[in-house]
Amino acid sequence: METAGHSNASDDTEAHLRRVLAELVTNSSRLTRLASSMATDNLPRPWTRALSLLEEYGGLRVSEFARLDSTSQPTATTLLKQLGEAGLVRRQRDPIDSRAVVVEITDAGRQWLAQARDHIGATLAEHLRDLDVDQVERLSRSLRDLREIVKESKITR
Incomplete structure (x- = not known):
């Protein structure tokens, strides 16, 4: 029986x-930041995040991209413009509303x-050589499964 205070x-x-x-x-966020800070390449992490979103969700309007990336529309526009100038994304008219634009990742963007x-994986592996690969694979699968459950619950879209 439930009592007051319990x-x-x-x-x-x-x-x-x-x-x-x-x-x-x-x-998860801390691991992502730590891995990014350890990387010795000069690849912009916002580009990685943006291309990952487009890879996962497919073509997006700038407003939808901004919402999913938790950023302002002007910031998203600037980022997507940089990616477009680098040939990593392409802008196309929205087939549903010709006034709007949809941004998609290109093959060059997928390669990048x-x-x-x-x-990032190579950098982490250098520092974590003694990890049990099976355990890391289980963690990766579990995170992927959790992400899919969250997506299916329509929290993210």
């Missing part, structure tokens, strides 16, 4: 889940993104 098991479980999920997101990811 939470039931369901409330405790929900609170614990919230704390664990917050910790997961925090640690693969190179950036390979470099």
Whole structure:
């Protein structure tokens, strides 16, 4: 029986889940920042993030890209313009609304993104040679699975 001042098991479980999920997101963000700071290449990390979004979601309007990237539309416009000038993305008229533009990753953008990811992986591997590869693969699969669950719940789109 629930009494005043005491939470039931369901409330405790929900609170614990919230704390664990917050910790997961925090640690994931910290790992991303740490890996980026360790990289010795000169590849702009905002480009990596932007190309990753376009790879994952496909063509996006600038406003939708800005929302998914948690940035302002002017900042997104500038970033996407830089990527376009480098040949990493292309702008096309939106087939649904010809007044709008959709930005898509190009093959060159996919190659650039693969190179950036390979470099980050190589940099981390240099410092973490003693890691159990199976454990890292399990963590990677678990994060991918969690990301898919979140996407399916329509939180991100």
